[in-house]
Amino acid sequence: MALGSGTTEVGSCREAAAALLVVAGVVVTPEPPEEYAYPDYRGKGCVDESGFVYAIGEKFAPGPSACPCLCTEEGPLCIQPECPRLHPRCIHVDTTQCCPQCKERKNYCEFRGKTYQTLEEFMVSPCERCRCEANGEVLCTVSACPQTECVDPVYEPDQCCPICKNGPNCFAETLVIPAGREVKTDECTICHCTYEEGTWRIERQAMCTRHECKQI
Numbered sequence: 001m002a003l004g005s006g007t008t009e010v011g012s013c014r015e016a017a018a019a020l021l022v023v024a025g026v027v028v029t030p031e032p033p034e035e036y037a038y039p040d041y042r043g044k045g046c047v048d049e050s051g052f053v054y055a056i057g058e059k060f061a062p063g064p065s066a067c068p069c070l071c072t073e074e075g076p077l078c079i080q081p082e083c084p085r086l087h088p089r090c091i092h093v094d095t096t097q098c099c100p101q102c103k104e105r106k107n108y109c110e111f112r113g114k115t116y117q118t119l120e121e122f123m124v125s126p127c128e129r130c131r132c133e134a135n136g137e138v139l140c141t142v143s144a145c146p147q148t149e150c151v152d153p154v155y156e157p158d159q160c161c162p163i164c165k166n167g168p169n170c171f172a173e174t175l176v177i178p179a180g181r182e183v184k185t186d187e188c189t190i191c192h193c194t195y196e197e198g199t200w201r202i203e204r205q206a207m208c209t210r211h212e213c214k215q216i
Contacts, residue, residue, distance in 0.1 A: 046071035067098035089136045111138040127160035149202050152176055169193065172206040188213040 046054045049063040054071045061068050062076060069078035083099035092104035109116045109132035116122055116132040123129055130140040145161035150169045153162035168179035170193035177183040179193035179202050191208035195201060 046076050061098070065096045065098070089134075106136055108132065109136055109138050125160075126158055147201060149179070151204055168202050170202055170204055170206045172208060177206055 045056060046058075046060065046062075046069070048054070048060055052060075054060045056071055056073055058071045059068050060071060060076075062078070067078060067080055069076040071077075081099065086093060086100060086102050087105055089106040090102035090104070091106045092102070094101045094103050107118050109118070109120075111130065111132075112124065116138070118132055118134055121129065121131045124140065127143045127145075128140050129143070130138050133139055143160045148162055148164055150164035150166060151171055152164075152166060152169065154165050155162050166176075166178070169176050170179060171177075172183065172185050172191035175185055177185070177191055177193065182190050182192045183206075184190050185208065189208050189210050191206040194203045194207045196203055
């Protein structure tokens with residue numbers, strides 16, 4: 001019994017000596033071994049994120065959001081597939097899969113601080129009409145105003161094109177004269193508005209004729 005007890009004490013001392021090393025009077029505890037050493041599968045297989053092993057020649061996805069790969073002797077061979085284009089109005093993209101997917105589309109347009117629904121038409125000025133397109137862009141057209149029949153047109157509120165409040169007219173030098181009759185601009189000059197050749201558009205400058213003035 002004594003021999004057995006002595007053997008046990010010697011074993012305990014050896015274990016304690018293995019656990020503690022004395023270097024220059026300082027007790028040093030050796031680092032514990034790694035908890036787990038991953039095996040080297042190069043040339044033998046491939047491992048995904050969860051630790052599952054795939055054989056050479058197998059196709060697999062390394063992770064939940066990764067694209068499929070082919071296990072080769074050189075390691076995983078992964079090629080990004082040609083993914084479909086996302087809709088231009090997509091505002092919420094799911095990237096948890098190999099190809100991103102649109103989860104929500106925008107059904108409105110933002111223009112000059114205001115929001116408009118898809119295909120909605122609206123006026124931003126008396127002459128400018130716009131539309132919210134399906135791709136999220138706003139397209140606008142500007143009205144083309146016809147040429148006025150006067151040289152002094154005016155713009156009215158909420159109207160796009162100018163109007164001739166004083167009727168058709170033209171310039172006789174700096175004087176504005178009405179169309180449709182002759183106007184005596186001085187004692188010797190008579191002017192009248194004319195039309196552009198082949199049209200009913202009035203020329204901006206009148207045609208004037210000077211006559212002999214009576215000598216007083």
